[in-house]
Amino acid sequence: MSIDRTKESILSVADKLFSRFGFHKTSMDEIAKIARKAKGSLYYHFASKEDLFREVIAREMNNLKNQLAVIVNNTDLNASEKLKSYFIKRMAILNSAANYHETLKADFFERFNFIDDLRTELDEWEKENLGRVILQGVNSGEFLLNTDIDVLSEIAIMILKGLEIPFFLQDKYEKFSLHFEGLIKILSKGLSK
Amino acid sequence: MSIDRTKESILSVADKLFSRFGFHKTSMDEIAKIARKAKGSLYYHFASKEDLFREVIAREMNNLKNQLAVIVNNTDLNASEKLKSYFIKRMAILNSAANYHETLKADFFERFNFIDDLRTELDEWEKENLGRVILQGVNSGEFLLNTDIDVLSEIAIMILKGLEIPFFLQDKYEKFSLHFEGLIKILSKGLSK
C-alpha cells in the first residue's frame, strides 16, 4: 500500500469518527484500529491528534472552497447570479460539514486554537473571492459601487457567518433556507444600480 | 419604605449582581444581604430565583422595546431612516444588556426555559414593529413590495439575531459596528424602489 493510500485511509476513518463522535470522544487507538493501521503509523503521518483533526477540517474547507470556486469562476453567470449561488451553496455545504460545526460549537466553552489559521485562511479566501464577484458586478454595470469593495465583502461575510450559529447549531437551517431567496434578492438589489 | 421601593431595590441589586456574576454564581442570600432585605422579603415579592431573574430580563427587554418604539413612532423619519436607526439602536442597546447576553450564551450548554416566553414575546413585538416600518415604506412609495411583509420582517430579524452571537459573545461588536452603516445602506436600498 502506497504512502498516499495509507494517509488517505487514516484521514478517511478519522473524518468519519470525528464527525460522528466529536474530537474528544474519538481516540487515536480507535482510529488506528478501524483504519487497520498501527498507532505508530498515525504518528508517522501526523504530528498529533490536533494535527490530524486539523487536516480533516482543512479538507472540509478545501472542498467548500473548490465548490465555491466553480461558481466564482463560472463565466456563464452574471454577478447577481453568482452572489446568489454562492450564498446558497455555501450554506448547503456547511450545513453538512459536521466537523466544522464542532469547531463552531467549541467557541463557546473551549477553544480549538489549532484551527485558527485555517479559519483566517478561509476568511481571506472568501474576502478575496466575494470581492472578485462584486468587482465583476461593478465592471459589468450591474452593481453600483458606493463603498470600498473590501468593506462590502466583509459585510457579506459578516452576514454569512452570523447565520452559521442559528442555522447549524440551533437547527434553523431548514426553517430559514426558505427565506434565503428573499434575503439574497434584497442584498443583490441593494448592491445594484 | 413602600412596597414598590422594596421591590425596586431588590430588582436593582439583582440586576447588578446577575449581570456581573451570572445567574448561577449569584445567590439569593447575597442579593438579600446587599439589598439589605431579609431573604423572606425576596420570596414575598418573587416566587423563585428564576422568577426574579425573569423580571430582570423583562426589564432589559422593556427598555429595549421602549427605546425602539420611540424610533418606530417618530413621525419625522421616513422608512429608510427608521430602519437604519432601528438596526443601530438595537445593537447598541443589546450590546450593553449583560443579562441578555447570558441567556444567549446559555443556549449552547444549558437552557433557560423560563425565559422562552419573554423571547417569543420580543420576537413578535419586533416582527410587528419592523413590519410597520416596512409597511410605512411601501405606502410612502420608498420601498418596493415584491414579497410578503411578514417574510421581509422575518428576514430582517434573522439577520439581526444572526449577528448577536458574533457581536456580543465573540466581542466583534466594536470591529463590525463600523461596517454597520454600509450594511444598512445595502438592505435599505435592497428594499427600495
Added chain:
DNA sequence: TTTGCACCGTAAAACAATTTTAGTACAAAT
C-alpha cells in the same frame, strides 16, 4: 409587609481512586 432565624432536601463542589488516552521508544519487517 418585613424581619430573622432555624430548618429541609437537593444539587453542586471537592476529593480521591481508577481508567483512558495521547504521545514516545524501539526492535523488527518490508
Added chain:
DNA sequence: ATTTGTACTAAAATTGTTTTACGGTGCAAA
C-alpha cells in the same frame, strides 16, 4: 523510507463518594 506491534509514561478523563452550599419553607414577632 514506511509500517507494524508492543510496552511504557505522564496527563487527562471518568467514576464514585463525601461534604458543602444554596434554593426554598415555616413561623413567630414586629
